[in-house]
Amino acid sequence: MTDRSILIVDDERDMLVLLKRSLEPDLNCRVTVVSSGAEALQHVSREDFDLILADIKMPGMDGLALLELVKQDHPEQTVVMMTGHGSIETAVEAMKNGAYDFITKPFDHDALLLRLEKALERSTLKKENRRLKKESRATHVFQELVGKSAVMLRVFETIRMVADTEFTVLITGESGTGKDLTARAIHALSPRSGGPYVPVNCPTVPEQILESELFGYKKGAFTHATQNKIGLFQEANRGTIFLDEIGDVSPAIQTKLLRVIQEKEIKPLGDTRTISVDVRIVSSTNQNLREKIRQGTFREDLFYRLNVLPIHLPALRERREDIPLIASHLLEKHCASLSKPLKGFSPELMGMFVERPWEGNVRELENVIIQGILFSGGEEIQPQDVRLERLTYAAACLPEDVFQGMVYKDAKEKTLQQFNSAYLGRILAETGGNITQAARICGLERQSLQQIMRRYGLTAEGFR
Template identity: 70%
Template sequence: MTTSHLLIVDDEPDMLTLLKRSLQPDLDCQVDTAPSGEAALEMIRTSEYDLVLADIKMPGISGLDLLEQVKAEYGEAITMVMMTAYGHIEMAVEAMKRGAYDFITKPFDHDALVMRLEKAFERSHLLKENERLLHECRSSNRFQELVGKSSQMQRVYETIQMVAKTDLTVLITGESGTGKDLTARAVHALSNRSQRPFIAVNCPTVPEHILESELFGYKKGAFTHATRDKKGLFQEAHKGTIFLDEIGDITPTIQTKLLRVLQEKELKPLGDARPIQVDVRIIASTNQPLAEKIKSGEFREDFFYRLNVLPIKLPPLRERAEDIPLIANHLLEKHCTKLDKPPKRISAELMDAFVNRRWEGNAREMENMIMQGILFSGGDEITPKDVGIGRPTTASTVAEITSLLDMPYKEAKESNLQTFNAAYIGHMLTQSKGNVTQAAKASGLERQALQQIMRRYGISAEPYRR
């Protein structure tokens, strides 16, 4: 780990000696001293400092002059803390207005000074870490699990960086398939809660009466089948993050109960009269027009404003065409590995079709199409025909039929069924994110019947879970 670097600037030699001797061991940092503003500027220009502690009243270049010069040349890269005599508080306030992080009055208590400087170092390190991450995502096509180098995505990355270090509620909006789940996970991964639980709840898939007990838990005897106490997902996420996916679909009743959690940081399990305190960071997402739902009375306005503290809006894929080849190749590599298939490439014709497609389902639609292409392509290249784009030519249709006619009946039938089931069930599992129960329901099949077909054709739900 790089040693923190502090520069102390004061025209009193005894003060410099005292501060260096006392602060260097207590702050565990490298301390340099400068006897004037002029000397400090020279040292700042030749060495890298995290923090400058400067006296305001100095002959020549004063502390305020030094502050202005450092801010003009280095912006927020160097944190400035000012020292001033008790009778010059107005000057210290002026220094804060000009960009100083903090000030402390002489004579000062040593422990208080150490605590203020520790906070200043923490700020400096946080700014440098943010700058490092931004540099990484600008020089790379990826940020966490999100892919893209467009200006729209760079703004999203910067917003994620800013909101991640707070504990405030985040509302992620965007069309279906734009990466709301990945964005929520990125916020959590970069937050101070990253080592704590991340609990995701897909709100529309859980009936209202079950969602309430899942979120808040219940006490034994709260209802007929409550044979034991059960912790809710908010309690499971204590000290961590809970992600309420597609919150625009929940009922006003659940909205009211969630509003209490947002306001009071407490909840009541079903059947329990006593509230329970929870320390949870809430991230919510929606593809719904909440403003319209507020007008129609389907969504509480006060709940919306509690959610929409830090908004992140994700752009649709059609508005960032330059990212399409990056995302397509990323998904291709990912799913070739997951499906245990050899590496493949996307043909120039198909990539051109991808770039010009509207992508109503965004990256999720593309992911589904690429998975089909991996399964259907016979060689090492995926073409438009493999993903169902465009009408196949008569020649190719005849060739496919002819290849089947050369097989025994049972083998030809089995080949067709294999292709159909891989495509159909793969699509359903993609839509349900690998949830077999939901895929069966969407298919009009019993869960056991779908599982039997999957076993017969060697289809696993695992690659579709994300």
Template identity: 50%
Template sequence: MSDCLLVVDDESDLLLGLQRTIAMEMDCRVLTAGSAREALAIVSREPVDVVLADIRMPGMDGMALAREIQRQDALITVVLMTAFGTIEQAVEAIKDGAYDFIRKPFDEQDLLRLLRKALERNRLLRENMRLQQAVAQNGPLQKMIGRGPKMQQVFAAIQMLARSDVTVLLLGESGTGKEMAARAIHALSQRKAREMVVVNCPALPENILESELFGYRKGAFTNAAQDKKGLFEEAEGSTILLDEIGDLSLTLQTKLLRVLQEKEIKPLGSTHTRRVDVRIIASTNRDLVARLKEGTFREDLYYRLNVASLTLPPLRERREDLPLLIEHFLAKAAEELRVPAKSLGTEARENLMRRHWAGNIRELENVIRGLTALAPQEQIGVAHLAGEEPYLPICHGEVDLSQPYKTLKDQVLHKFTTKYVTELLAETGGNVTLAAQVSGIQRQSLQKIFKRYNISPDRFRSRS
């Protein structure tokens, strides 16, 4: 089905001229209406994607039309035409849900460019809606947004891996969605009736992690006042995800190898082993092959884990999914923060599209969440990105290759973090709890950042 664009204007000559121009230059159906009332009648019976309407019309004006269209179908994209002197009205209309406006008299190419972007936005909104509606039929994959070839391969692999109990090794950079993929594999498997257990391996010291994984018996160590089940026992009949397994010590690697080989565990302080029925999924952002060569990762454990592997692509290798992800995170952030849904201006969107996204999907989501919380207007403009990380230069000759990669990366990271945290605290008045909510960073982690970069929240708190 081709896109459908509706032009609304009470000037018949302009209306016919616009219809001819748009029909010749753009691959879409073009309908016309001489009034707002006629436009609403067309919208009620035709699958309209974009409405181009004049603000000043007899009876119902363009602003009232935009509000009524949004009430009937929030997915229809409205663009307003305005004469000089009604710019303030157009800005108000954008706050009420219109996508953009163009000033009369306008350049034909500028208008066509704006309409193409409006149609693309409409396609993204409808695709996002289609994906949400598919949740009931494909629930386990609902949080994994992507329509490009790389993600389609990931979806197909997840469905294949879910059909058996084979051990899976998930590979990929930080923030690419490895835990989400693990949850999807589990939710599609025969073990889905029991909750998956997730273990963040680097989060706990070695001695505590061992007791957490394998459990302990009363008296095994000081303060072991009673028997305690380990996470492998808690995951009986289910799946356990060992997140960031590349950071495990060699001692724990040896004990984990026994679980994989013998399907049994030995709690601390016990003289007996216990068999467990657990599917193991491991994930890492480390280069395990390099760690094998360094001698920091056991070769036998690597081959036991790497029975079947799945690599999650970084965001820079699936840029075709960025527009859809941006719309998804805008809607999600508005719902979670309980604020009106916001949209991205053209320049702001292009800025985000050009970024390197070293932190991948997690970074994108946190940036969108922060913009949603801090941008005062309904539309997020490029000016609101001032406190965000500038996209990394990618053109030939723009990188100082005389310096090591790590040095350049550290410089950019230090500059970004300092600026981001400073603006975050300024916007939240030094309220650390609010800053944590806005940034999506845990309060404890945020406190560590303050200490590392010598930034005190007290500086931003108003003195009464």
């Protein structure tokens, strides 16, 4: 039996016996029965129930009065009302006052199970959202970077260590992994945090303009240079400059950057003198700079000057246990920014989130969640709200070019790593991290599943 629980309130003893006897095995839950509203309040004050099923017509405190009192202290409590056919208007009133649903007597048993299962899913979702929200606020949001996987905890520790130094930092990782957030975190935690932080997105600035933007120019240096312009390096004086996607800059700019690092001075265009600058350089790339060095398109000496303290950010598919936490964080953030009520994710959608390869990483996940907030009409975001197609495990586990340059043994291990992360991640998401249920679905013994999880770095806590 799961840890799901229902409190049933009805003054008819035979009804209580019947419901307890049928619902416990059919819904796989624990059922507590009481015969009055007063008794129900006593139980609610001592215990959290996933669902309260209450009759509307009862002597003394009726169901509507009970609903009002429960909602005062427990506004998110899921309550389903029971009513006779002649009291539909009263049941609708109960819905307006916060009841999740109502069920008419006499019951069709299958219909009753379906309605109650949906109500229990809603409670599980609310509970999971509260837990993830509490978790993310407590210990797993680091300067806007979210994660509690072992690999991300190492990244957080590395950021703390390099922030205290003055050395250059090179951040590597695929697009959408949070390189810009990492650079901001380094600046925010550094002794330079009181100084300016100047980000430069190198690929978006044309080469002929980038040099003047970085180093500034003197009046008359070129056509339309009608006045002196301070460059971004001067703007970043006593602070940090972040050169995003440094791999895209031209060899000419690379040479000038090397001089800035070595001499700690710049020369504006059209000027005959140099200007000293006190700037820490943090750069990033999603490219293989060593390969670009072999191709002759990136200076080797500049690479070693930039790569004094390297930080590599893992792809989202390499830390799938962080996905529920990241999704919850982004959901709360964007519900607030879009002035929408806080929603939840359906278990099916969360399972799809965990199994996807996420080629665009956190940025792609964020875009999908924003779609869900805008297009979902209910309390839960469903797969159809975000137009995600369920992937086959082959597609989820074997992204294009994944085996490039790998020997057979390493390719096989990578395949197993990604398959187990995707397959087990989906099942753990569906079971809310319940290892016993997950093992049963997988057809494995509990201990065997735990051994596989340990081998591939999966923890149940990331899905609870």
